[in-house]
Amino acid sequence: MARLLTKSTDTERLYIWELPVRLTHWLIFFSFIVLSATGYYIGHPFISVAGPARDHFVMGTVRAVHLYAAIVFTLSVFVRIYWMFAGNRYARLTQLMPFGAERLRSFWEAMMFYSFMRREAEECAGHNALAGSSYAMIYGVYLLSVATGLALYTVDASPGSPFQIFKFLIPLFDGLQMARLIHHVGMWVVMIFAVMHIYFVILASIAERIGTFDSIVSGYKFLSKRKTGTP
Numbered sequence: 001m002a003r004l005l006t007k008s009t010d011t012e013r014l015y016i017w018e019l020p021v022r023l024t025h026w027l028i029f030f031s032f033i034v035l036s037a038t039g040y041y042i043g044h045p046f047i048s049v050a051g052p053a054r055d056h057f058v059m060g061t062v063r064a065v066h067l068y069a070a071i072v073f074t075l076s077v078f079v080r081i082y083w084m085f086a087g088n089r090y091a092r093l094t095q096l097m098p099f100g101a102e103r104l105r106s107f108w109e110a111m112m113f114y115s116f117m118r119r120e121a122e123e124c125a126g127h128n129a130l131a132g133s134s135y136a137m138i139y140g141v142y143l144l145s146v147a148t149g150l151a152l153y154t155v156d157a158s159p160g161s162p163f164q165i166f167k168f169l170i171p172l173f174d175g176l177q178m179a180r181l182i183h184h185v186g187m188w189v190v191m192i193f194a195v196m197h198i199y200f201v202i203l204a205s206i207a208e209r210i211g212t213f214d215s216i217v218s219g220y221k222f223l224s225k226r227k228t229g230t231p
C-alpha cells in the first residue's frame with residue numbers, strides 16, 4: 001500500500017543558507033576538482049607527445065585551465081569571506097568560531113556524537129560548532145593556497161604585469177620552493193577534508209533528519225518547532 005506523504009506539523013521549514021553561501025560552496029567544489037586535476041598534472045606531467053611540444057601545447061593548456069579555475073576559486077573564497085560579515089546569522093564568522101558558552105557546548109556535543117559517545121545528534125539550524133571550526137580551518141587553507149599560488153604566478157607573469165605586486169609574498173614563504181610545497185600540501189589537506197566532510201554531512205543528514213544534505217542546494221532545513229520556539 002502506498003504511504004501517504006503528509007506535511008509534518010511539528011517541523012518548520014527554515015531558510016538557512018543564502019544564495020551566496022550555496023553558490024560559493026559549489027563554485028569552490030567544482031573549481032577545486034579542476035584545480036586538483038590540473039595541479040597534479042603540472043606537478044607530475046605524465047602525457048608525452050610525439051614531435052615538438054609547441055605543436056601540442058599540453059602543459060600550456062593545462063596551466064591555462066588551472067589559472068582560470070584559480071580565478072573562480074579565489075573570487076568565490078573572497079565573496080564568501082565578505083558574506084561572513086554581510087550575510088544572515090548562519091553565514092556569519094561567529095558560526096565558524098567556537099567562542100562563547102553556547103558554541104563551546106555545541107562543540108562538545110558534536111564531539112560526543114561523532115566519537116559515538118552519544119546517540120542523538122544535536123539539531124542545529126546553522127553549522128554545529130565542530131563543523132564550523134573545521135570550516136574556519138579549511139578557509140585558512142584556501143587563503144594559503146591562494147597566497148602561495150599568487151607567489152608562484154609572479155615567476156610567469158610578464159615583467160610589467162600587475163601580478164608582480166605579489167612578489168613580496170615569496171620571502172614570507174621562505175622562497176618559491178617552500179611556497180610550492182605549501183601549495184601542494186594544501187591540495188591534499190582539502191582533499192582529506194572533503195572526504196571527511198562528505199562522510200559527516202551524510203552521517204548528520206541520516207541522524208538529524210532535518211534535511212542537512214539537501215540544504216546546501218535548496219538553502220532550507222526542517223527544524224522541530226521545539227527548537228525554533230514556534231508553538
Ligand code: HEM
Binds near residue numbers: 139212
Ligand atoms: C571539495 C569538496 C567540498 C568542500 C571543500 C566543501 C567545503 C564546505 C565548507 C567550507 C562548508 C561551510 C559552508 C560555508 O559556510 O561557507 C560546507 C558546508 C556544507 N557542505 Fe560542503 N564541501 C565540499 C563538498 C560537499 C559535498 C559533495 C556535499 C554534498 C551534498 C557538501 C555538503 C555540504 C553541506 C550540507 C554543508 C552545510 C553543512 C552544515 O549544516 O554544517 N559539501 N562545505
